[in-house]
Amino acid sequence: MPIFARSKTISIVNLIVDIGNTIAKVALFDGETMVNVIYDSNQSLDCLESICIEHPVEQGIVATVIDLNECVSERLRKLPIPLLWLDKDTPLPVINLYETPDTLGYDRMAAVVAAHEQFPDRNILVIDAGTCITYEFIDSEGQYHGGNISLGLQMRFKALHQFTGRLPLVDPQGRSLDLGKDTETAIRAGVKKGIEYEISGYITAMKHKYPELLVFLTGGDDFSFDTNVKSVIFADRFLVLKGLNRILNYNNGRI
Numbered sequence: 001m002p003i004f005a006r007s008k009t010i011s012i013v014n015l016i017v018d019i020g021n022t023i024a025k026v027a028l029f030d031g032e033t034m035v036n037v038i039y040d041s042n043q044s045l046d047c048l049e050s051i052c053i054e055h056p057v058e059q060g061i062v063a064t065v066i067d068l069n070e071c072v073s074e075r076l077r078k079l080p081i082p083l084l085w086l087d088k089d090t091p092l093p094v095i096n097l098y099e100t101p102d103t104l105g106y107d108r109m110a111a112v113v114a115a116h117e118q119f120p121d122r123n124i125l126v127i128d129a130g131t132c133i134t135y136e137f138i139d140s141e142g143q144y145h146g147g148n149i150s151l152g153l154q155m156r157f158k159a160l161h162q163f164t165g166r167l168p169l170v171d172p173q174g175r176s177l178d179l180g181k182d183t184e185t186a187i188r189a190g191v192k193k194g195i196e197y198e199i200s201g202y203i204t205a206m207k208h209k210y211p212e213l214l215v216f217l218t219g220g221d222d223f224s225f226d227t228n229v230k231s232v233i234f235a236d237r238f239l240v241l242k243g244l245n246r247i248l249n250y251n252n253g254r255i
């Protein structure tokens, strides 16, 4: 049973549902302010009913990057509030230049919407480190150009184990070196340093092209960086949720 953080009496308006490949995030927003977030299974989403009983939710938005099973679909359908299903036809507060809007993962769009709302006149790189690591670029005119999709942290450990004969499945936590000294540290360094250098490489290359570039880092996985990269990063774990909330408010009255 999910635990709700007790807070001051609030006039909850928005339910935000972000269904990723690993986990679902369900948040409550009072206007622009996130007042609660719950991590739930993307196969059951059993927190939904209690949320709408415990809080005066008036409307919601759903973004999913997976096909929903019948249980989750039914739970969403049964909610006593109007739901905006984010897809290629949803009006957005930015310009979508992605050439295949029908295959775009709208978690990626939500992340850049939130970053652009905070810094509307800047060129921004958004890095979302979750199941996959995605790199999104939105320019100072509010045009989302797209970006790149790479393997996430867990995916890299699983791939090294699954697609080789003898490599073990290594845990991200544990002895971490720059250069491995045994099988476990070799794999852990290969994955974690590989991600760090990949991210640093993107930032260096993009900043060369856009000297005033801003960088956001979001997603469920945390990374340690060397200082010269860390200094230019805004870390915001809830960027996608904030972007979904912005898109929902942008569509007020149209749901």
Ligand SMILES: Nc1ncnc2c1ncn2[C@@H]1O[C@H](COP(=O)(O)OP(=O)(O)O)[C@@H](O)[C@H]1O
Residues within 6 Å of the ligand: 019, 020, 021, 022, 023, 024, 039, 129, 130, 131, 132, 152, 153, 154, 219, 220, 221
């Ligand atoms: N409660 C959690 N359950 C599952 N994974 C988690 C959790 N908290 C952090 N993580 C880490 O976050 C990653 C998922 O990040 P997130 O961006 O939330 O997922 P998604 O890709 O499903 O949107 C996982 O790879 C895992 O390493």
Ligand SMILES: CC(C)(COP(=O)(O)O)[C@@H](O)C(=O)NCCC(=O)O
Residues within 6 Å of the ligand: 020, 021, 022, 065, 103, 104, 105, 106, 107, 108, 130, 131, 132, 133, 134, 149
């Ligand atoms: C790239 C993603 C898998 C990232 O999903 P996540 O890591 O958040 O689970 C998702 O955005 C997706 O399924 N995208 C579809 C392909 C595209 O965006 O072009």
Ligand SMILES: [K+]
Residues within 6 Å of the ligand: 020, 107, 128, 130, 131, 219, 240
């Ligand atoms: K995500």
